[in-house]
Amino acid sequence: xxxxxxxxxxxxxxxxxxxxxxxxxxxxxxxxxxxxxxxxxxxxxxxxxxxxxxxxxxxxxxxxxxxxxxxxxxxxxxxxxxxxxxxxxxxxxxxxxxxxxxxxxxxxxxxxxxxxxxxxxxxxxxxxxxxxxxxxxxxxxxxxxxxxxxxxxxxxxxxxxxxxxxxxxxxxxxxxxxxxxxxxxxxxxxxxxxxxxxxxxxxxxxxxxxxxxxxxxxxxxxxxxxxxxxxxxxxxxxxxxxxxxxxxxxxxxxxxxxxxxxxxxxxxxxxxxxxxxxxxxxxxxxxx
Amino acid sequence: xxxxxxxxxxxxxxxxxxxxxxxxxxxxxxxxxxxxxxxxxxxxxxxxxxxxxxxxxxxxxxxxxxxxxxxxxxxxxxxxxxxxxxxxxxxxxxxxxxxxxxxxxxxxxxxxxxxxxxxxxxxxxxxxxxxxxxxxxxxxxxxxxxxxxxxxxxxxxxxxxxxxxxxxxxxxxxxxxxxxxxxxxxxxxxxxxxxxxxxxxxxxxxxxxxxxxxxxxxxxxxxxxxxxxxxxxxxxxxxxxxxxxxxxxxxxxxxxxxxxxxxxxxxxxxxxxxxxxxxxxxxxxxxxxxxxxxxxxxxxxxxxxxxxxxxxxxxxxxxxxxxxxxxxxxxxxxxxxxxxxxxxxxxxxxxxxxxxxxxxxxxxxxxxxxxxxxxxxxxxxxxxxxxxxxxxxxxxxxxxxxxxxxxxxxxxxxxxxxxxxxxxxxxxxxxxxxxxxxxxxxxxxxxxxxxxxxxxxxxxxxxxxxxxxxxxxxxxxxxxxxxxxxxxxxxxxxxxxxxxxxxxxxxxxxxxxxxxxxxxxxxxxxxxxxxxxxxxxxxxxxxxxxxxxxxxxxxxxxxxxxxxxxx
Numbered sequence: 022x023x024x025x026x027x028x029x030x031x032x033x034x035x036x037x038x039x040x041x042x043x044x045x046x047x048x049x050x051x052x053x054x055x056x057x058x059x060x061x062x063x064x065x066x067x068x069x070x071x072x073x074x075x076x077x078x079x080x081x082x083x084x085x086x087x088x089x090x091x092x093x094x095x096x097x098x099x100x101x102x103x104x105x106x107x108x109x110x111x112x113x114x115x116x117x118x119x120x121x122x123x124x125x126x127x128x129x130x131x132x133x134x135x136x137x138x139x140x141x142x143x144x145x146x147x148x149x150x151x152x153x154x155x156x157x158x159x160x161x162x163x164x165x166x167x168x169x170x171x172x173x174x175x176x177x178x179x180x181x182x183x184x185x186x187x188x189x190x191x192x193x194x195x196x197x198x199x200x201x202x203x204x205x206x207x208x209x210x211x212x213x214x215x216x217x218x219x220x221x222x223x224x225x226x227x228x229x230x231x232x233x234x235x236x237x238x239x240x241x242x243x244x245x246x247x248x249x250x251x252x253x254x255x256x257x258x259x260x261x262x263x264x265x266x267x268x269x270x271x272x273x274x275x276x277x278x279x280x281x282x283x284x285x286x287x288x289x290x291x292x293x294x295x296x297x298x299x300x301x302x303x304x305x306x307x308x309x
Numbered sequence: 310x311x312x313x314x315x316x317x318x319x320x321x322x323x324x325x326x327x328x329x330x331x332x333x334x335x336x337x338x339x340x341x342x343x344x345x346x347x348x349x350x351x352x353x354x355x356x357x358x359x360x361x362x363x364x365x366x367x368x369x370x371x372x373x374x375x376x377x378x379x380x381x382x383x384x385x386x387x388x389x390x391x392x393x394x395x396x397x398x399x400x401x402x403x404x405x406x407x408x409x410x411x412x413x414x415x416x417x418x419x420x421x422x423x424x425x426x427x428x429x430x431x432x433x434x435x436x437x438x439x440x441x442x443x444x445x446x447x448x449x450x451x452x453x454x455x456x457x458x459x460x461x462x463x464x465x466x467x468x469x470x471x472x473x474x475x476x477x478x479x480x481x482x483x484x485x486x487x488x489x490x491x492x493x494x495x496x497x498x499x500x501x502x503x504x505x506x507x508x509x510x511x512x513x514x515x516x517x518x519x520x521x522x523x524x525x526x527x528x529x530x531x532x533x534x535x536x537x538x539x540x541x542x543x544x545x546x547x548x549x550x551x552x553x554x555x556x557x558x559x560x561x562x563x564x565x566x567x568x569x570x571x572x573x574x575x576x577x578x579x580x581x582x583x584x585x586x587x588x589x590x591x592x593x594x595x596x597x598x599x600x601x602x603x604x605x606x607x608x609x610x611x612x613x614x615x616x617x618x619x620x621x622x623x624x625x626x627x628x629x630x631x632x633x634x635x636x637x638x639x640x641x642x643x644x645x646x647x648x649x650x651x652x653x654x655x656x657x658x659x660x661x662x663x664x665x666x667x668x669x670x671x672x673x674x675x676x677x678x679x680x681x682x683x684x685x686x687x688x689x690x691x692x693x694x695x696x697x698x699x700x701x702x703x704x705x706x707x708x709x710x711x712x713x714x715x716x717x718x719x720x721x722x723x724x725x726x727x728x729x730x731x732x733x734x735x736x737x738x739x740x741x742x743x744x745x746x747x748x749x750x751x752x753x754x755x756x757x758x759x760x761x762x763x764x765x766x767x768x769x770x771x772x773x774x775x776x777x778x779x780x781x782x783x784x785x786x787x788x789x790x791x792x793x794x795x796x797x798x799x800x801x802x803x804x805x806x807x808x809x810x811x812x813x814x815x816x817x818x819x820x821x822x823x824x825x826x827x828x829x830x831x832x833x834x835x836x837x838x839x840x841x842x843x844x845x846x847x848x849x850x851x852x853x854x855x856x857x858x859x860x861x862x863x864x865x866x867x868x869x870x871x872x873x874x875x876x
Binding site: 041042043044049052053056057060061063064065067068069070071072074075078079082160161162163237238240241244245247248252 | 429430554561565
């Protein structure tokens with residue numbers, strides 16, 4: 022970014038139409054935008070940090086849940102998505118370069134390719150989500166452990182979504198019983214959390230292979246999985262909207278070597294979306 | 310022996326009449342020009358009006374709560390209503406009033422002018438930030454309509470997920486999310502402005518200390534608030550979709566929520582107090598007519614408080630269940646915050662030492678701040694100590710402690726700053742006599758309200774209780790009486806401030822003799838603050854600023870040397 026800023030600064034140090042009244046030079050304005058964007062990206066990382074933190078706490082306290090449950094994620098699909106996002110980051114970087122050098126058509130084409138990458142990513146994500154929906158591999162109270170229940174879960178999706186938070190008059194256990202009423206028996210998958218705070222204490226959980234009967238609270242893994250990938254997915258959608266916007270402006274010829282700030286900023290944002298996925302993929306899909 | 314300094318840019322309108330007719334308030338005109346303004350001064354004024362409205366609302370809840378506590382059993386409201394009122398009082402006062410109070414109003418107004426700049430780095434973002442605030446505030450009001458909230462402002466699960474029977478919870482949480490976003494954008498704007506729009510000649514150590522404190526505050530806003538954002542989002546999905554992250558019945562961890570919440574909400578205390586300290590640094594120096602003592606120490610102590618503030622959140626959870634090791638570490642770290650705080654207090658005292666102190670209304674508030682912050686800060690040490698905290702946890706001692714720090718310190722300094730910059734913002738002088746009267750009433754009312762609560766707390770009266778044993782009645786009545794006195798003083802303040810808008814004397818450019826740049830443009834400032842960037846000087850050098858009886862304010866003069874030429 023710094024070389025881009027320098028090139029930019031040397032090109033334009035005279036006030037121009039796109040320089041707002043409270044800036045002295047175009048380079049001052051560009052530097053302010055870059056700094057503002059980096060600070061914004063820092064806040065985005067901190068937004069995700071809560072989820073990474075929750076991941077760390079749950080995985081440390083219950084490693085067996087993560088080892089067992091991650092098998093239900095498709096490594097090939099996750100890997101393909103990683104490659105797609107990496108490629109789209111490359112085309113995005115190239116698009117910034119193209120607009121910086123005044124190559125309007127190349128820039129528009131590269132931005133469209135990036136957008137295509139975003140659609141590809143979301144498409145594959147949809148396939149993955151649909152699979153888990155059908156298998157009942159969902160979060161919290163909607164988790165249906167057995168594959169036999171898959172059909173039952175698919176028949177009554179209304180239970181899963183849109184239900185206003187039942188102003189649960191009773192305790193948590195009542196809710197859990199309600200959720201497992203279909204199976205007719207209390208579901209051993211739901212266990213109360215360990216008594217007392219786990220703190221720094223290591224549980225006796227060993228690395229022995231797990232069977233379904235030995236692993237409890239599998240739904241916490243899927244809760245974390247859907248939260249992290251879901252929030253990331255929302256960011257992908259926001260990024261795609263921004264890319265579409267700058268592509269449209271680029272097509273209209275709004276950018277020049279003297280002014281390409283929006284493309285550069287959207288580029289930074291898209292790289293952040295990419296970087297977060299690079300952490301999500303191994304943390305969720307590649308557990309040993 | 311002195312003449313008016315010709316280097317002072319008299320882009321100031323030549324006469325008071327010009328300033329009164331052509332300034333940021335009058336040009337451009339029309340409702341639309343206010344609603345879509347990107348002028349930092351107008352946005353600051355809009356924030357001021359909104360925040361004071363929220364303060365009125367939160368204050369009404371407070372008075373109702375205190376009235377209910379006049380005696381044991383029911384006095385005026387039902388127990389469930391009482392629970393809702395203390396929740397709304399807390400949520401409104403913290404998220405809608407104190408957190409944005411100083412940065413978004415006075416900071417927004419003064420920061421660019423102190424830098425000699427025309428606006429913040431991102432004026433449109435500033436407007437967005439205001440509307441996010443407004444949206445958050447409206448959602449909080451909507452929650453009241455939808456049936457209220459009774460979780461306490463901390464929203465602890467599992468109660469906030471499961472049992473709280475009111476539908477307002479989700480709406481309030483969404484409001485908090487928007488308010489957090491607003492706070493982040495303000496902080497981002499301030500940091501970039503201070504980095505990129507400082508004029509030539511103004512190094513970091515020639516900035517007014519108010520800007521150092523706003524900078525440190527902005528860093529906390531940027532780094533802590535996103536964590537609140539994700540916490541609130543998690544709580545919303547937890548309540549609506551039953552995700553099982555915080556719900557113990559689904560394998561979740563309610564303690565994790567407390568960690569997340571306090572990771573934001575403890576640094577948030579410094580979001581509230583740091584700008585207050587910045588204001589006091591300005592006031593103490595100007596009204597003592599003496600250079601601030603220990604500039605670098607005050608500047609770095611702001612940054613130190615911002616940093617230490619991130620490592621002490623666990624002291625809210627001493628009885629929630631943490632490992633003993635962690636508890637001891639958090640207790641030690643908590644004490645570390647007292648060092649930079651004390652550094653500031655001693656520097657203010659040293660600044661006043663030997664100065665020529667004038668006890669104008671803003672200075673009285675600064676002195677009030679030092680006094681009340683002393684009490685609030687030192688009682689914090691009782692709560693940071695592990696053994697005493699187990700006894701005092703969740704009692705009225707805690708309530709009193711944080712009111713001394715938030716109302717007694719943060720809001721008192723906000724009032725001081727408001728009185729200090731009122732002539733600059735509105736172009737009018739308020740009545741000094743009524744200002745002093747209101748101040749005296751505020752201090753008496755405040756101490757009468759909250760000092761008895763320390764005693765109640767040590768005797769074991771828990772916070773948030775609707776009913777209490779009869780032996781607490783007298784102390785509660787004292788406290789309620791004090792709250793009525795405070796209410797009267799705030800009404801009085803509103804009256805004379807509003808009166809000054811209509812009948813107040815026109816303010817000179819520099820009514821107090823300040824040396825920072827905002828006193829070099831007219832009162833109220835013109836739309837673009839300065840035609841040309843003003844010359845940068847030491848912000849605390851008062852030597853060449855003298856009273857000018859003709860204008861009723863101060864002017865910068867050039868002392869004519871006794872021997873003009875020697876060769």
